Amino acid sequence: MARLPLLAALGLVVAGLTAAEDAPVLAAEATAHPRTALFAPDEEVRIAWSARGPLAADEVLEWSVRDHLGAVLASGESAVGGAGGQAAGTIAPGDLGPGAFALRLALRRAGRELPAAGTRPAGSFAYGVLPVLAPLAPATPDAARFGIQGTAFTTSGVHLQGDPFALYPQVGNRWVYLSRRLGDLAPKALDDFKPVLDPEQHRRNGSHLAAHDLLPLIDLCGVPPWLRSTGAPAGGRNETGQYPPGDWTAFATLVGRIAAEQAARRRGLFPAMRRNWYQLHWEPDWHWKGSDEEFIRMYEVARAAIRANDPDGLLLGPNYGVLATGNDHLDRLLPKGLARHLDGLLTHTYHVPMNVSPEQGGLVGQVQRLVALGRTHLGAQAPIHNTEWGTNWFGRRPAQDPAVLRQELAWFLRGHLITLGEGVDATWLFYLGDHDTNGWGLFYNLDYPTPAFGPVRVAPKPIFAGTAFMTRLLEGTRSLGRLDHLGEGALGYAFQRGDRLLWALWSRDGARHAVRLPGDAATVRYDAVGRPQPLPRREGVLALELDDLPTYLLGVAPAAQPGWGGGPATLAATIAGEVLPGEGTLLLRRGAEERRLGPDRRLPADLAAGTWLAERHQDGRIVATRTLPVLAAVAAEALAPAPVQLARLRLANRTTGVQPVTLELLADGRPIQRQALTLAASAGTEAVFLRDTGPAPAGAALGARLTTAGGAVALLPLPSALATLHARRAQPAPAIDGAAGEWPLELFTVSDRAERIEIAPGRWRGPADLSLRAAVQLDDRHLYLAVVARDQDHHQSKPAADAWREDALQIGLAVESADGRRTAQKLLLALSGIGGEVLAWRHEAPTGLAGGDVRKRLVAAVRRSGDETTYELAIPWAEVAPGLDGAPEPGRLRLGLYLDDVDRQPDGGAGERIALDPFGGMGWFRAQDFAVVVW
Numbered sequence: 001m002a003r004l005p006l007l008a009a010l011g012l013v014v015a016g017l018t019a020a021e022d023a024p025v026l027a028a029e030a031t032a033h034p035r036t037a038l039f040a041p042d043e044e045v046r047i048a049w050s051a052r053g054p055l056a057a058d059e060v061l062e063w064s065v066r067d068h069l070g071a072v073l074a075s076g077e078s079a080v081g082g083a084g085g086q087a088a089g090t091i092a093p094g095d096l097g098p099g100a101f102a103l104r105l106a107l108r109r110a111g112r113e114l115p116a117a118g119t120r121p122a123g124s125f126a127y128g129v130l131p132v133l134a135p136l137a138p139a140t141p142d143a144a145r146f147g148i149q150g151t152a153f154t155t156s157g158v159h160l161q162g163d164p165f166a167l168y169p170q171v172g173n174r175w176v177y178l179s180r181r182l183g184d185l186a187p188k189a190l191d192d193f194k195p196v197l198d199p200e201q202h203r204r205n206g207s208h209l210a211a212h213d214l215l216p217l218i219d220l221c222g223v224p225p226w227l228r229s230t231g232a233p234a235g236g237r238n239e240t241g242q243y244p245p246g247d248w249t250a251f252a253t254l255v256g257r258i259a260a261e262q263a264a265r266r267r268g269l270f271p272a273m274r275r276n277w278y279q280l281h282w283e284p285d286w287h288w289k290g291s292d293e294e295f296i297r298m299y300e301v302a303r304a305a306i307r308a309n310d311p312d313g314l315l316l317g318p319n320y321g322v323l324a325t326g327n328d329h330l331d332r333l334l335p336k337g338l339a340r341h342l343d344g345l346l347t348h349t350y351h352v353p354m355n356v357s358p359e360q361g362g363l364v365g366q367v368q369r370l371v372a373l374g375r376t377h378l379g380a381q382a383p384i385h386n387t388e389w390g391t392n393w394f395g396r397r398p399a400q401d402p403a404v405l406r407q408e409l410a411w412f413l414r415g416h417l418i419t420l421g422e423g424v425d426a427t428w429l430f431y432l433g434d435h436d437t438n439g440w441g442l443f444y445n446l447d448y449p450t451p452a453f454g455p456v457r458v459a460p461k462p463i464f465a466g467t468a469f470m471t472r473l474l475e476g477t478r479s480l481g482r483l484d485h486l487g488e489g490a491l492g493y494a495f496q497r498g499d500r501l502l503w504a505l506w507s508r509d510g511a512r513h514a515v516r517l518p519g520d521a522a523t524v525r526y527d528a529v530g531r532p533q534p535l536p537r538r539e540g541v542l543a544l545e546l547d548d549l550p551t552y553l554l555g556v557a558p559a560a561q562p563g564w565g566g567g568p569a570t571l572a573a574t575i576a577g578e579v580l581p582g583e584g585t586l587l588l589r590r591g592a593e594e595r596r597l598g599p600d601r602r603l604p605a606d607l608a609a610g611t612w613l614a615e616r617h618q619d620g621r622i623v624a625t626r627t628l629p630v631l632a633a634v635a636a637e638a639l640a641p642a643p644v645q646l647a648r649l650r651l652a653n654r655t656t657g658v659q660p661v662t663l664e665l666l667a668d669g670r671p672i673q674r675q676a677l678t679l680a681a682s683a684g685t686e687a688v689f690l691r692d693t694g695p696a697p698a699g700a701a702l703g704a705r706l707t708t709a710g711g712a713v714a715l716l717p718l719p720s721a722l723a724t725l726h727a728r729r730a731q732p733a734p735a736i737d738g739a740a741g742e743w744p745l746e747l748f749t750v751s752d753r754a755e756r757i758e759i760a761p762g763r764w765r766g767p768a769d770l771s772l773r774a775a776v777q778l779d780d781r782h783l784y785l786a787v788v789a790r791d792q793d794h795h796q797s798k799p800a801a802d803a804w805r806e807d808a809l810q811i812g813l814a815v816e817s818a819d820g821r822r823t824a825q826k827l828l829l830a831l832s833g834i835g836g837e838v839l840a841w842r843h844e845a846p847t848g849l850a851g852g853d854v855r856k857r858l859v860a861a862v863r864r865s866g867d868e869t870t871y872e873l874a875i876p877w878a879e880v881a882p883g884l885d886g887a888p889e890p891g892r893l894r895l896g897l898y899l900d901d902v903d904r905q906p907d908g909g910a911g912e913r914i915a916l917d918p919f920g921g922m923g924w925f926r927a928q929d930f931a932v933v934v935w
Contacts, residue, residue, distance in 0.1 A: 024053030026105050026114045028125040031090065035154040036443075037127035037459045038170055045096075047103055047125060050088040057081040060108040065093045066124075068100050068409065068462035068529060070402065080107075098131040099529040100465035118448035119434040119441075120459055121399035126444055128460030130170060131469045131530035136476025136498055141215055142274045142383075145420065146471045147175025149388060150432025150441065151454045159451050163208045167432065171442065171464070172471025175385070175426060176209060178216035180258050183224035183240050190227075190250050195261035199268030210269040217387070218262055220255060220302070221282040227251060229290070242287050244294040248301055256305035263310035275312035278302075279346055279387075283321030285329060292336060299341035314343040319387060322924060323349045323366045327373065334377040344383035345374045349419055349427075352924035353758070355394040358415040359491065359508040364482075367422040383426075386419045390430030392438040395760030395914075408439065409462045410506070410548040413470055413528060414491075417504050417550060421493025423479055429467060433458050437912070442467055462529070466549075469530035473552060477502065480561065484611035484627055487591025489513045490546050494561055501556040507546045514592035517542045518615065518622050520557035527551060540621070543592075562613055563626040580626060584618035588628065603630065609714065634659050634679060636706050638718045639686075642891070644934070646673075646696060647689040647718050649704055653679035659708060665689045665718075666703040667696035696721070723919040723931035725749060725895060730777035730784055736872045738863025740775070740786040747775035748788075751918030758898070758923045759915040768792055768867070770901045770916050776933055778887050783880055785811065787871040787897065794864050795904045796830050800839040800853060803830040804900050806910050808839075809871045812896030814927035815881040815888050823881045824927040825849060829871045831862040838862045844925065848882025894930035898922035 028049045030037040039045050051061065059081035065074040073096050080087040091103065102124035105114045116122040138144045148171060156162025165176065186192040196202060209216055222240030223229075229246035245251035262276050280302050281288070288295060299315065306313040318338075320326025326347050330338075347370060351361030358364075374384045391411045396404040419427045434441035435452045443458035474495065483492035483503065490513045492505035507513050519542040525535040528549040535553075536543045544551065580586060588595045590612045595604060609632035616624045633655050639648040646665065653659045658681055665673040673689045696702060702718040726747070734742055752771035757764045764770060770791050777784040787809055796806045804810055808830035816822045826844035831837075840860045845851035859874040877884040880893075887893075897918050902910040921929030 022053075024051050024055055024059075024107060024110050024112055026051050026107065026112060028103070028105060028114060030127055035157060035457045036167065036170075037125070038167075039127065039129045041098060041130055041132045043129075045093055045127065045129065047091045047093075047127065048088070049091060049105055050086065051080060051107060052086045054085055055081050055087060055107075056109045058109060061087075061089075062104075062106045062108055063091055064104050065096065066102045066104065067096070068406070068465060073101075077108075081109075096129070097531045098129050098465065098469065099531060100126065100128045100460050100462045102126055116399070117459075118444060118446040118455070118457075119437065119439060120444035120446060121397070123399075126459035126461065128465055128468075131472050133469065133472045133530060135172060135472040138476045140274055141174070141213075141270075141272045142277075143425070144174035144215060145426050145475050145477070146171075146173040147215075147217070147385070147387065147426060147428035148173040148432060149177065149428065149430050150435075152433055152443070152458055153454055153456050154458060157456050159447075159454055159456055163211070164454065165208050165212050165214060167443075167458070168212055168214060170468060171429070171432070172468055172475065173429060174213070174475075175215045175217055175428060177219050178209065179219050180262070181219060181222045181240075182227070182254055182258075183222045185258065186227075186254055187224055188226055190254055193254065193257055195257045195264075197260055197264045199264045202265045202268035207269050215273060216270070216277075217385075218258075218276060218278045219282070220258060220278055220280050223251070227254075229294075241281050241284060242289045244290045244298055248297070251298075252301050252305040255302045256309045259306040259313055260309035263313070275314055276310055278306055278313055278315050279317050279319055280315065281318045283348065284318050285320045285322060285325045292333060296333065296337045296341065299338060303341045303343075314383070315341070316344040316346045316383065316385070317342060319346040319348065321348050321350060322352055323347060323370065324351065324362065325926075327366055327369050330370075330373050330377075334373060339377040342378060342382075344378065344385070345370065346385050346387045348388040349386045349415065350389060352926055354391070354924075355758075355761075357411055357508070357510070358418055363415060363418050364422065364491075367419055367424060371423040384424045386416075386424050386427045388428050388430045389415055389419070390440055391415065392440045394438065395757075395762040397437070397762065400762070405462050406549070409466045409528065410550075412463050413466050413550050414506060414508075416470065417474075417493060418491075420474060420477075421479055421482060421495070421504070423481075465529040469526070469528070470550075472530075473497070473502065473526070473554070483562070484629075485562065485590050485613035486515050486546075487513055487593075488610065490515055490591060494556075497554065500554055501558055501561055503553040503556050504550050505544070505546055505553070506550045507548055510548050513546045515544050515546060516589060516592050516594060517544065517553075518557055518560035518589075518613075518625070520555065520560065522555040523557070524554045525551060526554065557622070559622045560625060563624070580614055580616040580624050582616060582618075582624065584616045584623060587615045587617060588612040589615060605710065606712070632714055633710075633712065634661055634706060634708055634714070636663075636704060636714060636716050638704070638716060640719065641721050644691060644891070645688055646691045646721050647702055647704065649687045649716070649718075650684060651677065651679060651687060651706075652684040653682060656681050661709070662707045663687050664705040664707075665696075666705055667700040669701075669703070671705070672696060691721075691724070720920075722929070725774070725776050725919075725931045725933045727776035727778055727933050727935040729935065730779050733779055733782065733874070734777060734784055734786070734872070736784075736859045736861045736874045738861035738870050738872055739865075740788055740870050740872060743775050743777070743786050747777070748773040748786075749775070749918070751916060752790075756916055756918050757914060758917040759913060761914075763912065763914050770899065770914060772897070772899050772916060772918060774897060774918065776895065778935065780886050782874045782876055783813075783887075783893075785871075785873045785875075785895075787899075789869045789871065789899055790867055791869065791901050792867050793903045794831070794833070794869055795902050795910050796833045797910070798830075800828065800830070800841040801843075803828055803832075803839050803841065804843075804898075805913065806900065806902045807831075807869070808900045810843075810898035810900065810922060811873070812844075812894075812898075812922050812925065812927060812930055813875075813880055814894040814896075814930055815884065816892045816894070822927055824925070825880075826925060827854070827873075827875075829860055829862055829873065831864055831869060846882065849879065854879070890934045891932055893933040894927060895919070895933050896922040896925075896927070896930040 031046045074093040113123045151164035155166045303315040433443045434445040442464040445455045446457035447455040477495040480494035491508040495502040525533045586597045614628040635652040637650045659679040664671045704716045706714045752767035773788045811827040814824040828841045830839040899916040919931035
C-alpha cells in the first residue's frame with residue numbers, strides 16, 4: 001500500500017515527459033527586467049530564450065523583431081539541434097530606437113512558436129524601449145497633464161504586496177486616485193474613522209505615492225449604508241453613490257474629518273502640491289437616483305466641510321461616465337446652483353457607441369462643449385480633468401487580427417490629444433494593464449486571468465510606446481487650439497512646449513491625406529512612438545502624408561502658427577483688407593492645396609468652402625498667418641429627422657442673388673431622392689426627404705449632395721435616421737403564450753447583420769448564431785411585443801437581476817411628452833434553465849414605476865423550441881410610463897432591444913457573451929437612439 005503514492009507520482013512524471021517529448025516548448029524573458037521587459041533608451045536589450053523538449057538534430061531557432069507597424073527591423077537564426085532535450089541562449093537585437101517591439105521566436109523543424117501568456121498572443125515576446133525625449137516640468141505640480149488608473153506589483157513580484165506604482169514613471173503620468181471612500185472608512189458608524197492629524201506621523205508612515213512624486217486626487221465617493229437616505233441595497237462600491245445622505249450633519253462631519261486628515265497628509269508628504277483635490281461622485285449618470293436638489297446639496301455641504309478643515313482644498317466633479325450625457329447634466333445643473341459649489345470639472349470622456357473612432361464618436365464637439373460649460377459657469381481658471389478614457393479590442397483579438405493593436409494605439413492617442421488640444425487641463429489614461437480579454441491596458445497582463453487586476457508580470461503593447469512618448473512630449477505644455485486648415489479628413493492641435501511650437505497631426509477618417517504646411521529648418525518630425533522621421537521640405541513648405549497614427553512636428557516656425565479672430569469670408573467675395581493687412585503676396589493653404597490670390601484678393605469661384613490658412617509672404621518669407629473660414633455661397637445644415645422623414649436639411653443663401661440648386665439624398669454614396677430648389681437672395685428654406693418616396697437600405701450611410709447653378713458641389717454627411725417600427729392595433733389581442741404564430745408576418749422586422757452585433761462582433765458566426773425578428777402591436781389597454789430569437793444554444797443559470805449575463809432579452813421603453821421630456825425604463829425577460837421559470841425584471845425604473853421583479857405587473861411568456869426562443873410581453877400602458885392611461889401619440893413611443901447570448905461550454909458553464917442591438921441605443925441605454933414606433 002505504501003508504494004501507491006510513489007507509483008502515482010512516477011506516473012505523473014512519465015506523463016509530463018511524454019507530453020514534452022511530443023513537442024518542444026519555447027520560453028523567453030528579458031534578462032535585466034523579467035517582469036516588465038522595459039529598457040532605458042541607452043540600455044542594451046538582451047532577451048534570454050530556452051527550448052525544452054526533444055530537439056531534432058537539424059533544428060534551427062529563427063527570430064525576427066518587428067516594430068508596431070509590422071516592419072521587420074532585425075532577424076537571425078541559430079542551430080539548436082542535438083542539445084539533449086534543451087537549449088538556451090540570448091538574443092541582442094541591437095539599438096532599434098524607442099518603441100514597442102515583438103520578438104518572434106520559432107523552431108523551424110518542429111513548427112513551434114512562443115506560447116501565449118495571459119493577454120499576450122502566441123508567437124512573439126513583447127518588449128519596449130523608452131523614449132529619449134525628457135518631459136518638461138509643469139509650472140506647478142498641480143498643473144501636471146496626465147493621470148492613470150491601474151496598478152502592477154512588478155517590484156515585489158507578489159500580488160497586492162509592495163509598490164503598486166513602480167511603472168508610473170515609465171508611463172509618464174503624475175495624477176492618481178487616492179481612495180478615501182466614505183463607506184470604506186466608516187462602514188458602520190461615524191466614529192469608525194479616526195483621522196491622523198499629525199503631518200510628522202504621515203511622513204514617518206511614508207507613501208508609495210510620495211516616493212514617486214505622484215499627485216493624489218482624493219475620492220470621497222459613496223454614502224455608507226448607515227448614512228444613506230434610503231434602505232435600498234447598493235450593488236457595488238460605485239452604487240453607494242445612488243442616494244444622498246439621510247443625516248446631513250453626520251455627512252458633513254465625516255467629510256470634514258477626512259479633509260482634516262488630508263490637509264495634514266499633504267503637509268507631511270506632498271508639500272509641493274498647492275492644494276488637495278477632492279471628488280464626491282463616480283459616474284453618477286449611471287448611478288444617481290436622487291433629485292437634482294439633493295445632488296446639489298451634497299456638493300454644498302461637502303465643499304463647506306472641506307473648506308472648514310482644509311481651507312485650500314478644491315472640490316471638483318461630478319465625474320460623469322459618458323461625456324455627452326454628462327454635458328447634458330451639467331447644462332441643467334450648473335445654472336441651477338451646482339456651479340456655486342464646484343471648484344472645477346471632472347468627467348470621463350467616453351462616447352457611445354464606443355467601437356468607433358473618437359472623431360466619429362463626437363469627442364471633438366463634446367470636449368468643446370465641456371470646456372465652454374466650465375469657462376461659462378466656473379471661470380477661465382477653473383481646472384478641468386478628464387479622469388478616465390481608454391479603448392479596447394472590441395471583441396477582436398491580436399492573435400487573429402494584429403491590426404487591432406494599431407487601432408488601439410491610434411484611437412487612444414487621438415482621444416487624449418483631442419482632450420488636451422481642446423482645452424482640458426489634464427487627461428487620465430485607462431488602464432495600466434489588460435484586465436479582460438478585450439485588452440484595455442497599456443501593457444499585456446501576463447498573469448491574466450489570475451489576477452485580472454494588479455498583475456505581477458506585464459509586457460508593453462504598442463499603445464504603451466505611444467503613450468510614453470505622448471506624456472513626455474505634452475507634459476508641461478500649453479494648448480494653443482485646433483488646427484482647422486488641414487482639410488476635411490485631417491485633424492491637428494498646436495501646443496506651446498517651452499520656447500518651441502509643437503503640432504500634433506493625423507487623419508481623422510483613417511485614409512491617407514496629403515498636407516502642405518509652412519516649413520522651418522529647425523522643425524523635427526516624430527512618429528507616434530517617438531522615432532525621428534524624415535521631413536521633406538521644398539521652397540519653405542513641409543509636405544506630409546497623414547495617416548491614422550499621430551505625427552508630431554516639434555519646432556514649427558512661430559510665423560506658421562495661425563492667428564485667431566476675424567470674421568469669415570463668403571465664396572465669390574473679395575477678402576477685406578484687414579484680414580492680413582500689409583504689403584506682400586496673399587496665399588491660401590488647406591490640406592495639400594495652395595491658392596495664390598491676385599491683387600484684388602478675390603476668392604476663386606471654385607474654392608472649396610472650409611477653413612483655410614491665409615499667409616502673407618514678403619521677400620520670400622512668411623510674415624503673418626491666420627485662419628480664414630470660407631463660407632459656401634449656399635449653406636446646408638443637417639437637422640434631426642422626424643419619424644416619418646428620412647432626412648431634413650436647412651438651406652441658406654448667403655449671396656445677394658437668386659441661387660438655383662439641386663439637392664440629392666445619398667445612401668452609401670448613391671442618389672435615392674432628388675429635389676430642385678430656387679433660393680431667394682439672402683434667404684433660407686428647409687428641405688425634407690420622406691421615407692415613403694425612396695427609403696434608404698437598412699444601415700446605409702446617409703449624405704446630401706448640393707449642386708449650385710454655377711457647378712459648385714458640396715457634400716454633407718447626415719445623421720443616421722432612427723430606425724422605425726411599424727406597429728398596428730391588435731384585433732383581437734394576441735395570446736401571450738410564447739408562441740407567436742398568430743402574429744402577422746408582415747409586422748416583423750428582422751435583424752441578422754454583423755453590424756448590429758454590439759458585443760464581441762468577432763465571435764459572431766452568422767444568423768444561426770444570433771439573430772431576431774421583432775413585432776409590436778397595441779390596443780387601448782396594452783402594448784404587445786413579440787421577439788423570436790434564433791440561437792443554436794440556450795444557457796441561463798442566473799437570478800433575474802443578473803440574467804443579462806447569459807441568454808436573455810433586454811427591452812428599453814421610452815415615451816416622449818409634447819414638451820420634449822422623456823421617461824425611459826429597462827426590462828428584462830429570460831427563460832431560466834433551472835425549472836424553466838420565466839424571469840421578468842425591471843432594471844431601470846423611472847419615478848412612479850417599481851423596480852425589481854415585475855411578473856405581477858405585466859404578462860410575459862418565454863418558450864424555447866428547436867433553435868428559437870420566443871419572448872412575448874403584454875404591458876399595461878400605466879407600466880410603460882407613469883400616468884399613461886392609453887397609447888401615446890404615434891411617434892412618441894420608442895423601443896430598444898438587446899439580445900444577450902452565451903453558449904454552453906463542454907464543462908456545462910457559460911462561454912463569453914455576445915449581444916445583438918437591432919435598433920441602437922441599448923448598449924449604453926441611450927433612449928434617444930431607440931427605434932420610433934409608429935402606427
